Structures are given as structure tokens and as C-alpha cells.
Amino acid sequence: MTILFSVGGLSKTFTLHTQGGAEIDVFNDISLEVRAGECVCLHGPSGAGKSTLLRSLYANYKPDAGHILLQHGGESIDLVSAEPWEVIEVRRRTIGYVSQFLRVIPRVATIDIVTEPMIAIGIPADEAHAKAKALLARLNIPKRLWSLAPATFSGGEQQRVNIARGFMVDYPVLLLDEPTASLDATNRQSVVQLINEAKARGAGIVGIFHDEEVRKAVTDRLFEVRQMPVRKSRRSTTAQMVA
Numbered sequence: 743m744t745i746l747f748s749v750g751g752l753s754k755t756f757t758l759h760t761q762g763g764a765e766i767d768v769f770n771d772i773s774l775e776v777r778a779g780e781c782v783c784l785h786g787p788s789g790a791g792k793s794t795l796l797r798s799l800y801a802n803y804k805p806d807a808g809h810i811l812l813q814h815g816g817e818s819i820d821l822v823s824a825e826p827w828e829v830i831e832v833r834r835r836t837i838g839y840v841s842q843f844l845r846v847i848p849r850v851a852t853i854d855i856v857t858e859p860m861i862a863i864g865i866p867a868d869e870a871h872a873k874a875k876a877l878l879a880r881l882n883i884p885k886r887l888w889s890l891a892p893a894t895f896s897g898g899e900q901q902r903v904n905i906a907r908g909f910m911v912d913y914p915v916l917l918l919d920e921p922t923a924s925l926d927a928t929n930r931q932s933v934v935q936l937i938n939e940a941k942a943r944g945a946g947i948v949g950i951f952h953d954e955e956v957r958k959a960v961t962d963r964l965f966e967v968r969q970m971p972v973r974k975s976r977r978s979t980t981a982q983m984v985a
């Protein structure tokens with residue numbers, strides 16, 4: 743199967759400039775390949791570096807060493823050294839990211855927040871609206887909320903709006919950071935279906951799923967992120983593939 747992205751030698755240390763330059767080694771020398779149609783689950787103890795790794799794959803954090811080679815528009819691009827305009831284009835067309843929390847934009851209606859990623863790649867507004875409505879309905883967001891800004895929505899409603907937005911475009915790669923954290927059983931099941939449909943169309947997915955049922959329902963492989971013992975007042979983690 744096609745390798746969608748290939749990570750090698752990836753290392754990340756945070757330097758806390760406002761706290762005396764303290765350094766936190768989060769991960770070191772990570773290698774990971776993700777193929778079309780598979781879902782890799784990042785697994786490991788709290789604080790081990792799962793979210794930091796996921797954010798690095800989205801180029802939110804810049805790793806200190808290593809590469810993230812991504813198939814983007816028929817070419818291979820290294821996200822570690824990519825220019826900002828390339829990262830914007832990658833996020834528009836190739837990688838979707840669903841975090842736990844919706845970044846609410848004041849006064850923008852739910853339907854427009856969800857529609858926006860499809861409009862941004864040039865899909866006609868009526869087609870984008872039809873897909874947004876279908877996703878919002880699947881995720882049980884009541885129709886009366888679609889024209890309202892989601893600032894006042896419940897945590898679970900905001901998370902479902904975020905998921906709808908994240909699944910609007912058929913991205914080749916999806917990064918999912920606990921997409922079901924605030925959801926009830928019915929809505930968790932809807933998200934599991936969306937993830938499995940994305941896999942069936944060939945998307946490569948990397949996710950953090952604390953819910954065991956969800957993890958079992960979508961995961962093909964676990965990627966263990968391990969916290970290492972404290973070393974010279976620093977803490978570091980490493981990672982290794984498990985079956």
C-alpha cells in the first residue's frame with residue numbers, strides 16, 4: 743500500500759524561556775510510516791508526548807531533528823523544513839487535523855465554520871453546504887443550532903462541530919487528537935463510522951484515542967510513545983513500534 747508519510751529520526755525538546763531556559767526532551771529519534779487506508783493509534787502514558795508528536799506531524803511544532811516526508815500533490819515534501827506557504831497548502835489539501843477543542847470564531851455561524859475548508863479548495867458553495875448539513879445531521883447537531891455561532895454550545899456539541907469541519911474535505915491524511923473525548927455512546931459510534939469510511943476511501947490516519955472501544959474499532963496498529971526515566975534534570979521519551 744502507498745506510504746502517505748514517513749517520519750524518521752524525529753526529536754523534539756521544548757525550551758521554557760520564561761522559566762530559566764528549562765528544557766523538556768519530549769521525544770527522541772522517532773520513526774513511523776503511515777500507509778493509505780490504515781489507522782495508527784499513538785499510545786502511551788499521560789505526558790509521554792502523544793499530542794506533541796501529532797502537532798509536529800501537522801507542523802504546529804518544529805522538531806529539532808529528523809524528517810516528516812509527506813506525499814502532497816504527487817510530490818514528496820518534508821514538513822520539518824517546509825516554508826510556511828507550503829504548510830498552508832498542505833493543510834488545505836492533504837492533512838486534516840481534529841483537535842479536542844473547537845477554536846470558536848466569534849459571530850461565525852456553525853454551518854459556515856463547517857463549510858469553510860471545502861470552500862477554501864474551490865468547491866462550489868451549494869455543494870459544500872449540502873455536505874456540511876449531512877455531516878452535522880450525522881453528528882446529531884440539531885438543525886436549530888446550525889445558524890448560530892458555537893461559542894455557547896456544550897463541550898460535546900463543539901467537539902462534534904469540530905469533527906464535522908475536519909471531515910468536510912477528503913484529506914489523504916487525518917490527524918485526530920481524542921476526537922471522541924466529550925461524546926456520548928451514540929455520537930462516538932458516528933465518529934467511528936466516519937473514521938472507518940475515511941480508511942475505506944484510502945486515508946491514512948494517526949490518532950490518539952483514550953476510549954478503548956473507539957480504539958479497538960478503528961485502530962490497525964499501535965505506536966507506543968514511551969516516557970523515559972529522568973536524565974540530568976531533563977525528561978525524555980522514546981517511541982517504538984509494537985505489533
Ligand SMILES: Nc1ncnc2c1ncn2[C@@H]1O[C@H](COP(=O)(O)OP(=O)(O)OP(=O)(O)O)[C@@H](O)[C@H]1O
Pocket residue numbers: 756757758766768786787788789790791792793794795
Ligand atoms: N507547548 C509546550 N511547551 C512546553 N512544554 C510542553 C508543551 N506542550 C507539551 N509540553 C510538555 O511536553 C510533554 C508531553 O506533553 P503532551 O501533551 O505531548 O503529552 P501527551 O502524551 O499527549 O499527554 P496526555 O495523554 O496527558 O494528553 C509534557 O511534559 C508537557 O508538559
